[in-house]
Amino acid sequence: MTITEKLLARAAGRDMVRPGDFVNCRVDLVLANDITAPIAIEKLAEMGATRVFDPERVALVADHYTPTKDIKAAQQVKKIRDFAKAQGIKHYYEACEGGIEHIILPEKGLVLPGDVVVGADSHTCTYGALGAFATGVGSTDAAAAMATGECWFRVPETMKFVYTGVLGRWMTGKDLILHTIGLVGVDGARYRAMEFCGPVISSLGMSDRFTMCNMAIEAGGKNGIIEPDEKTVEWIRPRARREYTLLHSDPDAEYAQVHEIDCTELEPVVAFPHLPENTRPLSEVGDVPIDQVVIGACTNGWLEDLRRAAEVLRGRRVAPYVRCIVLPGSYEIFLQATREGLIEVFLEAGCVVGPSTCGPCLGGHMGILAEGERAVATTNRNFIGRMGHTKSEVYLASPYVAAASAVAGRIASPNEL
Amino acid sequence: MSVIRGRVHKYGDHVDTDVIIPARYLVTTDPAELAAHAMEDLDPDFAGRVQPGDVVVAGRNFGCGSSREHAPLALKAAGVSCVVAASFARIFYRNALNIGLPIVECAEAADAIQAGDEVEIDLQGGVIRDLTRGGEWHFAPLTDIAKELLDAGGLVPLVRRKLGVE
């Protein structure tokens, strides 16, 4: 069995499962945010569930429209906060102590290797980087999981991606996953597990692994997954407050497809509007002037990402007429970035440093694009209207490329500065 | 499951949930309010044009992107009776069934049927007919779980049963 099959089999109380099987699994954690929780709360009431199955196993994060952007958003967030209080849910996060859901849940040790997690947010697949099965669902599914502690799944076929060779300068997990999405397309992994492995993956730190699994959904994947190794354990051990299980794919596990990707010749990748699959190597981007840069989001709001952006921005200035917005992924990261002097680097370079929020990533607030404006963002989606006006454009890239572009005023490589 | 009949609104591949219901409207859970902005960023006239019972026909990967259940909710509340697509993104697929919005995967039908056509969809029998153009296509029967969900009218009644409510 693959690691994904083992995770689902274990949670379903079965010795083995095959792709295509329908299984009912117990879930270790259920997540919802300030957009999806309000509907989930209504559905719970409709279901006649007066209590969640386990208040310790439910996490509610207000991150999309916080600090609340208007009265309606405030009403929604209040509804979740009141619900959390009434249900005794401790893992409610908003403002300080909080941040973006897919960064704070691993950071606080709420998701562990071996877990099965559902979240009413499509990027829940991020936690696959820990060797957990994690997938996005809608509000009704999340409500059902909150009520019963269970969720049904169709066991997915697995596509294996083996990354070999050596990463060049300025290459990151973001470039690898964008390259991969460009290769298979935005529905190339639909309904499937994407297992990332090979020597290059072993060489990556945890933040790059989270970034890669985060974007599995951008290829239509059900989950992204990386087998846990020493780096995983080193990262999670100090955070974990319950037991965890390290699972691995069997040597004879069956895969629907195997892709081998030699990374040695790869260069940083940019995804053009309006689909993440519209990728181009940085050297083939051409002259694309920009108005805004966003560094942050659940994709690239990790400390490592801020260090990379700061490495490029140190001693330089953001180009005239360009807004560069930096949003650390969590308050823990914000604090650490402050201690390391990164925030000072951003401010001296002329960046706006804002709260840990989704904000502009989904066109919520704090950096909305006008008609005709272009942004380079470390986010994960560049759909029509995603960051603002339907005639605005979002280009997806790594923190290195985003920071270099902020300085150049057009999409650029750090090498050009 | 009854036979569905309606007029077609047609779209291409990869219709994402950001255009089905843009994030700026996600500060409400009211279906009527969501319906007023359905498809706004792809087809601004949709909400004004759509009639109860209408069918949405689209290409590959319909509903890709965010997990927002507001997307199938907005379509359903706007009066859409069924979505036919060459394929669906998985979260949208689950969400639609969970809220009781019928969806049908059929690439040939999705390709041939044109905007404005009147179509008839027999969910039980697995047949789509284009009454305007005269084509007929068969689609794979729904899985047991999908059938159970649509028969019950969504996931809520199933969970009520499981919890022993009523």
Ligand code: SF4
């Ligand atoms: S940062 Fe963007 S992609 Fe991530 S959870 Fe927030 S809105 Fe979704």
